[in-house]
Amino acid sequence: MAFPVFLYHMKRTEIATLGEFGLIDHLTKDIKTKQETTVKGVGDDAAIVDNAGKRTLITTDLLLEGIHFDLIYTPLKHLGYKAAVVNFSDIYAMNGKPQQITISLGIAKRMSVEDLEEFYSGVKTACEIYGVDIIGGDTTSSLTGFTISITCIGTADDDKIVYRYGAKDTDLIFVSGDLGASYMGLQLLEREKSVFASNPDKGFQPDFGGREYILERQLKPEARKDIVELLAENGIVPTSMIDISDGLSSDLLHICKQSNVGCQLFEERIPIDYQTAAMAETFNMNVTTAALNGGEDYELLFTVPLTLHEKMKDITGIHLVGHITKPENGCYMITRDGVEIELKAQGWNPIAEK
Amino acid sequence: MAFPVFLYHMKRTEIATLGEFGLIDHLTKDIKTKQETTVKGVGDDAAIVDNAGKRTLITTDLLLEGIHFDLIYTPLKHLGYKAAVVNFSDIYAMNGKPQQITISLGIAKRMSVEDLEEFYSGVKTACEIYGVDIIGGDTTSSLTGFTISITCIGTADDDKIVYRYGAKDTDLIFVSGDLGASYMGLQLLEREKSVFASNPDKGFQPDFGGREYILERQLKPEARKDIVELLAENGIVPTSMIDISDGLSSDLLHICKQSNVGCQLFEERIPIDYQTAAMAETFNMNVTTAALNGGEDYELLFTVPLTLHEKMKDITGIHLVGHITKPENGCYMITRDGVEIELKAQGWNPIAEK
Structure with missing residues (x-):
């Protein structure tokens, strides 16, 4: 045994070159389950x-x-x-x-x-x-x-059981609740922290009035038990489902990649709370970017067959945001101006260099 | 919301005052399972x-x-x-x-x-x-x-399924393998590390010759799948069982406390490998203390009814180390000199102040 046995490995590939999902793929690709x-x-x-x-x-x-x-x-x-x-x-x-x-x-x-x-x-x-x-x-x-x-x-x-891989061409894409609020709550907390850090002795207390919703979304989120129960009560089993932890863009791409399909997402249909929009304006940030890439929403993103279109109206608290397409069509968001923008997995990356 | 919301709680009880098991008890005592x-x-x-x-x-x-x-x-x-x-x-x-x-x-x-x-x-x-x-x-x-x-x-x-709480008066106490080796392996590694730290530039390489067994016990331990299989093949279901991670003393006390029984452990019967004994002598340490309190052995400690005494001889790799007594008799080790010493939970404590 050489000593010290570990300081740095001889060959060194930086983890940032693979990213979180790349790293997981890399480390788990040869795992075969046997039980x-x-x-x-x-x-x-x-x-x-x-x-x-x-x-x-x-x-x-x-x-x-x-x-x-x-x-x-x-x-x-x-x-x-x-x-x-x-x-x-x-x-x-x-x-x-x-x-x-x-x-x-x-x-x-x-x-x-x-x-x-x-x-x-x-x-x-x-x-x-x-x-x-x-x-x-x-x-x-x-x-x-x-x-x-x-x-x-x-x-x-x-x-x-609903997997990520069951989405089919023409399926409708739904999302529960609203998106981007948790991310904007985090931005607000980070700003107040830096103000506090520069004035620690002056009894600084931040003004969070009117911002309770986005703070709660960040600090004390809920899981959508209610949506899962509503779907069950209405006899609906989605074709694919994921919770939005990394951001709508990244998580929709997970579904598309694993289902081998494309998608069209409509910007104007992405549900945004007014506090989220107001906070984004204050920070001069694009609120769609917050919804696409912010993450930590813990809303459910799921797909159902087109034939269920009418029936889905009975499920409250969900929003139709787009539809699944053939894989060769790729994954795009149609902006309010009608421009097609390719979706990218720019979600919050806990593996990224700090 | 006050800001910062967390720095130190007003009332402050140091965690060291409770210890690991005390802390877990304290935090989990009011948990009632409902599912x-x-x-x-x-x-x-x-x-x-x-x-x-x-x-x-x-x-x-x-x-x-x-x-x-x-x-x-x-x-x-x-x-x-x-x-x-x-x-x-x-x-x-x-x-x-x-x-x-x-x-x-x-x-x-x-x-x-x-x-x-x-x-x-x-x-x-x-x-x-x-x-x-x-x-x-x-x-x-x-x-x-x-x-x-x-x-x-x-x-x-x-x-x-074998719990910690099934031991009964007169049950026999068995332990698999040998104890204290992992702890002595750790002592050796710590010593070589400190020698290395004081001579990092001199190409220092430690001499681990003849110490492979205790090093392996520390660095690459095994779980006793074989013992569990042997017991099953012989139709033996222990009355209580635990794996030795904190040390024989601490883990035997877990069984006694949860089973509401006492025990007599015989020092001369505690299985010790010769490398463990030799290393303890080099370090001028008491090898029984290493076996009782060292921990990380991952051997199985279990009890069986006295009536199985003959049958247990078919199980290789285990050692009879004592027997269970009535709770009022307490938990004692009988030393080689015939002295009774009360067992204490002095096992490795990951909550202890460093």
């Missing part, structure tokens, strides 16, 4: 395990301080709530029901028992509201930041 | 979810650089292997079979694609050997150290 019970491995919102016909869904998220959250403006209770909810969202995106979670924490030295109680109370509140059990985890100290890893287990009937 | 499918939540080696009679076991581990591993002397391939195996070990400790894992990584900036390939190749090798599928995960960048979170899913028949 009979493994129905679906890497590559969708959740993995699927068979249990006597009933399916178990598993999803997991790792949240690191400084990358995914900033404790200067994130109440720990909200952070706990969000950490749980984003995992529930992945299970709903498979048309499943979240049932259990495990929580692993790396605890930063500056944190007290009360801080962890705050965090846990947020997790527990989320679990209470969504009907999910906390069943385990791991707790350790962290030499650096606060580290959160949550795994969620859900169930679904085999014939009701 | 019909939740069979067992927090408090054993793995959680249990029901799926049409068959049980799904779930366990998760969070490993942080600087706390759980040191990349100066840990080859990434071994680290990947170990990160997977320690989770398999938790499933075996329930008398289950690991089937799937998810891997979440927080990637330190200095790491290259090749480094991650090394890590993944270790995980894949472990999965190959133990017959486990990689089914998902999450990948993000880390501003600080390398972060690894692995969740393992396993299966077991309901009537074969």
Whole structure:
């Protein structure tokens, strides 16, 4: 054994050259599942395990301080709530029901028992509201930041599971709620943080009046349990579905790539809340860009056959934003001016160089 | 919303005052599970979810650089292997079979694609050997150290699951393999690291000759799949079982506390490899202390009824180390000199102040 055994590998390919999805593809491309019970491995919102016909869904998220959250403006209770909810969202995106979670924490030295109680109370509140059990985890100290890893287990009937790969030519594309709000909330928090940082001693308190919606979308998002239930009540099983965590553009491209189809998205149909639009104007940012690339909306993006067009009107809280096309037509957004712009996966990239 | 919302909580209880197990108890004591499918939540080696009679076991581990591993002397391939195996070990400790894992990584900036390939190749090798599928995960960048979170899913028949709480008075206590080797391997690596640190330019290479076994126990441990299979082949279902991750003392106390029993452990029966003993002598350390409190052995500690005494002789690779007593007798080790020493949970504590 040479010593030290690890400092830098001889050949060095920078991770940024591959990007998050490229890296995952690269590391997982040769993985072959062998267990009979493994129905679906890497590559969708959740993995699927068979249990006597009933399916178990598993999803997991790792949240690191400084990358995914900033404790200067994130109440720990909200952070706990969000950490749980984003995992529930992945299970709903498979048309499943979240049932259990495990929580692993790396605890930063500056944190007290009360801080962890705050965090846990947020997790527990989320679990209470969504009907999910906390069943385990791991707790350790962290030499650096606060580290959160949550795994969620859900169930679904085999014939009701919705993958990313089922979209077909002429399918309609729907999105729930509105988009871009979480991103604009983050921009607002970041601005106030920098104002605070330059005047820490002057008792500075930011003015968040009238901005509650976009702040809540960023700090305490919800998963769209209601939409999944509405679809079920109306007997609708989407042909494909994903939750919008990276941004509409990036997540719609996931569906198109895995379904081997193209798409047409209409800019004027992308649902935007007025607070989102107002904040974008204040910041002199393009609100469509925020909706396309902002991410962290945790809305559901899904496709249904064209024949269901009339029936979809019974589902409240969703918006028709476009349709699926043949793969050779590519993936485009039609702007308000009628210009076709190719969609790019410019979503929030946690692998990007900081 | 006050700003900043979080710096320090008003009331501040230091986490060290509770310790790891105290903190987990404190945060989870009011958790009540509600899902019909939740069979067992927090408090054993793995959680249990029901799926049409068959049980799904779930366990998760969070490993942080600087706390759980040191990349100066840990080859990434071994680290990947170990990160997977320690989770398999938790499933075996329930008398289950690991089937799937998810891997979440927080990637330190200095790491290259090749480094991650090394890590993944270790995980894949472990999965190959133990017959486990990689089914998902999450990948993000880390501003600080390398972060690894692995969740393992396993299966077991309901009537074969072994908990920590089933030990009964007069049961025999067995342990597989030998103990303390991993801890002595760690001491050796730490010593060589400090020698290296004081002579980095002199081409220093440590002499690990004859120490391969203790190094392997630390860097590339195995889970005791073979023992679980042997027990099954012989029709033996232990009354309680745990894997030794914190140290024999701490883990035996877990069984005694949860089973509401006492125990007598015989020092002379604790299995120690000669390399472990030799290393302890070199370091002028008590080898029994290493076995009791060192941890990271990933051997199985289990109890069986006294009536199985003869039958247990058919199981190779295990050692009778003591027996269970009534709770009022307490938990003691009988030394080679016949002195009774009360067992204390002095195992490796990842929550301790560094």
